Amino acid sequence: MKTDAVRGHLDGLLLAVLEPGPLHGYAIIAAVQNRSGGVLELRTGTIYPALNRLERVGLLSSSWESAGERRRRCYELTDEGRRTLAGERTAWDEFTTAIGSVLNPSTPPGLPT
Numbered sequence: 001m002k003t004d005a006v007r008g009h010l011d012g013l014l015l016a017v018l019e020p021g022p023l024h025g026y027a028i029i030a031a032v033q034n035r036s037g038g039v040l041e042l043r044t045g046t047i048y049p050a051l052n053r054l055e056r057v058g059l060l061s062s063s064w065e066s067a068g069e070r071r072r073r074c075y076e077l078t079d080e081g082r083r084t085l086a087g088e089r090t091a092w093d094e095f096t097t098a099i100g101s102v103l104n105p106s107t108p109p110g111l112p113t
Contacts, residue, residue, distance in 0.1 A: 011059075058080050
C-alpha cells in the first residue's frame with residue numbers, strides 16, 4: 001500500500017503497535033506489517049521522524065538498550081500516548097462509519113435518504 005494512504009494515520013498506527021510494550025524501530029515496522037497482513041510496509045525514513053516527533057510531544061518515551069554489541073533505541077507509550085491512542089481509535093471509528101455510510105448506504109437505491 002502506498003505511503004500516501006497511511007499519511008494521516010501514521011501516529012495512530014505507531015501508538016497502537018507500541019501499546020503492548022516497548023519496541024525498537026525495526027520491530028515497529030515489522031509489527032505494522034504483520035498486523036496488516038503484509039499490506040502496510042513502512043520505511044525507516046517514514047517512522048523514525050514520526051517516532052522522534054511523538055517523543056518530543058510527550059506521547060512516547062525512549063531508552064537505549066543493548067542487543068549484543070549493538071545498541072538500539074526502544075520506544076514506549078507514555079500515559080499521554082495511551083490517552084491519545086484512545087482518541088485516535090474513536091476518531092477512526094467515526095471516520096470509517098461516515099465513509100461507510102456514503103460508500104455502502106443502508107437505504108436501497110432509489111429511495112429517499
